[in-house]
Amino acid sequence: APKEEQHHFSAEVERLMDLVVHALYSEREIFLRELIANSADAMDRRRFEALTNESCALPATPQIRLTINKEARLLTISDDGVGMSKEEIIQNLGTIARSGTRAFEKELKDAKPEDRPNLIGQFGVGFYSAFMVADKVEVISRRAGTEDSWSWTSEGKGQYTIAATTRETAGTTIILHIKSDADEYLEGMRLENIIRKWADHIAWPITIKQGEEEKNANAGTALWRKSRSEITDEQLEDFYRHITHLFDKPLATLLWHAEGVFEFTSLLFIPGMISPFEPVDQERKSKVRLHVRRMFITDEAEMLPAWLRFIQGIVDTEDLPLNVSREMLQNTPVLARIRKALTNRVMSELNKLSEDTEKYEKFWNLFGAIFKEGLWENGEHSESILKLSRFYSSTQEGFTTLPDYVSRMKENQEAIYYLAGDSKDILASSPQLEGFKAQEIEVLLFTDAVDAFWPDRVGKYADKPLRSITQAKEDLEKLMGDVEHVNSEEEEGLLKSLKEILADKVTEVRTTQRLVDSPVILAASAGGPDLQMQRLMRRNDK
Ligand code: ADP
Numbered sequence: 001a002p003k004e005e006q007h008h009f010s011a012e013v014e015r016l017m018d019l020v021v022h023a024l025y026s027e028r029e030i031f032l033r034e035l036i037a038n039s040a041d042a043m044d045r046r047r048f049e050a051l052t053n054e055s056c057a058l059p060a061t062p063q064i065r066l067t068i069n070k071e072a073r074l075l076t077i078s079d080d081g082v083g084m085s086k087e088e089i090i091q092n093l094g095t096i097a098r099s100g101t102r103a104f105e106k107e108l109k110d111a112k113p114e115d116r117p118n119l120i121g122q123f124g125v126g127f128y129s130a131f132m133v134a135d136k137v138e139v140i141s142r143r144a145g146t147e148d149s150w151s152w153t154s155e156g157k158g159q160y161t162i163a164a165t166t167r168e169t170a171g172t173t174i175i176l177h178i179k180s181d182a183d184e185y186l187e188g189m190r191l192e193n194i195i196r197k198w199a200d201h202i203a204w205p206i207t208i209k210q211g212e213e214e215k216n217a218n219a220g221t222a223l224w225r226k227s228r229s230e231i232t233d234e235q236l237e238d239f240y241r242h243i244t245h246l247f248d249k250p251l252a253t254l255l256w257h258a259e260g261v262f263e264f265t266s267l268l269f270i271p272g273m274i275s276p277f278e279p280v281d282q283e284r285k286s287k288v289r290l291h292v293r294r295m296f297i298t299d300e301a302e303m304l305p306a307w308l309r310f311i312q313g314i315v316d317t318e319d320l321p322l323n324v325s326r327e328m329l330q331n332t333p334v335l336a337r338i339r340k341a342l343t344n345r346v347m348s349e350l351n352k353l354s355e356d357t358e359k360y361e362k363f364w365n366l367f368g369a370i371f372k373e374g375l376w377e378n379g380e381h382s383e384s385i386l387k388l389s390r391f392y393s394s395t396q397e398g399f400t401t402l403p404d405y406v407s408r409m410k411e412n413q414e415a416i417y418y419l420a421g422d423s424k425d426i427l428a429s430s431p432q433l434e435g436f437k438a439q440e441i442e443v444l445l446f447t448d449a450v451d452a453f454w455p456d457r458v459g460k461y462a463d464k465p466l467r468s469i470t471q472a473k474e475d476l477e478k479l480m481g482d483v484e485h486v487n488s489e490e491e492e493g494l495l496k497s498l499k500e501i502l503a504d505k506v507t508e509v510r511t512t513q514r515l516v517d518s519p520v521i522l523a524a525s526a527g528g529p530d531l532q533m534q535r536l537m538r539r540n541d542k
């Protein structure tokens with residue numbers, strides 16, 4: 001008899017399985033999407049490993065095969081993917097790597113029923129959805145490049161069994177023992193419909209075999225290869241949710257078939273929300289996927305600059321060989337040109353989007369802070385980024401822009417003034433503003449952490465220097481005209497004792513004409529960092 005090992009699920013997995021199976025009962029069909037997505041991922045990974053390791057090469061006609069055996073009540077999903085070693089099986093199917101049960105539970109509870117299926121993919125608990133339709137699940141897997149095969153068997157009740165087995169080729173087979181109330185998943189037509197709905201865009205062929213009959217179930221035409229008029233809004237939104245793991249609708253979509261010197265297609269999205277579980281700042285890198293002739297290659301080619309990392313989607317090119325190496329990905333001028341063209345195109349799309357105030361402000365609230373990171377490079381896009389940036393202002397309702405600010409500047413005003421801090425409300429009531437308010441000079445209110453860094457780097461907009469009002473004592477004096485003030489004897493005495501008391505805390509204590517209501521104010525010295533920058537620097541010291 002084969003040697004079997006009993007294992008117990010971690011407590012977290014057990015609880016998650018319970019949640020997935022019960023909370024999503026009304027959406028059971030998505031188990032198939034999840035299992036097919038896992039197979040497709042595994043085949044993508046095998047292709048990529050094969051680039052550097054011949055023993056992982058894919059078979060001649062790789063595919064995902066569904067087989068129905070009605071009499072035995074079995075649905076089998078078999079792939080030619082990278083497979084799993086024994087350790088990987090235990091790690092991937094017995095513990096939860098990515099997410100917390102609590103967070104998942106809470107999200108599930110808060111989500112609208114129609115959003116729930118998408119939460120599963122997002123939390124990386126897709127595999128367990130198999131237990132919604134099966135009372136027993138067997139996994140038989142052989143890691144590409146190895147000789148051993150292993151089986152994993154579980155009824156989903158606290159434990160699973162691992163045993164050595166044989167699988168002729170590398171890949172994974174999942175055998176579902178279909179529950180008595182889930183007959184529909186033994187019907188070829190039903191499975192076909194689910195695939196058409198959820199997995200049509202999967203680039204690997206998916207076949208369904210029932211008895212002697214075998215048919216192809218997915219169109220496999222990569223969605224982005226079609227023209228916009230051939231794609232329904234619904235397909236586009238499904239695809240968006242598939243690649244972003246989000247559950248809303250995209251804020252903006254760009255389908256672009258670039259032709260000419262080099263050919264590529266891109267389908268990019270600005271999401272309508274921030275993922276609570278895969279924050280864009282986890283890695284400060286663009287994760288736009290690179291495909292070559294439809295085949296997924298990698299999501300690490302940094303197809304867009306980091307400051308556009310909120311944009312998600314895919315780029316598919318004809319101009320690279322299918323067996324592109326990692327090294328080539330880093331050095332090829334083809335990718336450099338695509339990156340450049342893509343960045344320019346995204347910028348012009350943002351320009352277009354900015355004409356729709358409501359959408360653009362939504363975009364800005366979600367991703368403006370990341371976008372402004374591009375100013376730090378002070379490169380060719382700085383001017384456009386500045387124009388596309390939105391700011392609060394001491395004199396305007398809502399957002400304003402730099403061009404609008406400049407058009408409102410006073411005749412004798414030399415600089416664009418700003419005050420940086422943590423929130424609009426705190427800034428709006430800051431004593432720093434008093435002198436400027438009195439002179440009716442508009443001050444931009446910068447509220448993102450990144451705003452403490454870029455103004456010095458960029459220096460100016462439309463030839464007007466950007467200046468923090470915490471460093472603009474002389475400007476204000478100039479604007480106020482000749483208000484000669486000679487300190488009285490009492491004032492001099494007060495300054496002297498304040499200087500003694502604050503000895504090593506300040507460089508200077510002086511009288512000022514810029515305050516209207518407040519008695520004292522902290523100012524930054526003109527040459528040094530502005531006040532908000534000093535605050536951030538202190539915060540980082542801790
Ligand atoms: P996710 O796919 O989001 O990581 P899943 O619960 O769907 O979460 O799958 C867990 C893990 O199990 C996957 O990340 C993968 O490592 C492994 N896995 C699942 N199905 C397969 C498969 N068909 N081939 C290879 N590995 C798989």
Ligand code: MG
Nearest residue numbers: 034038126127
């Ligand atoms: Mg998965």
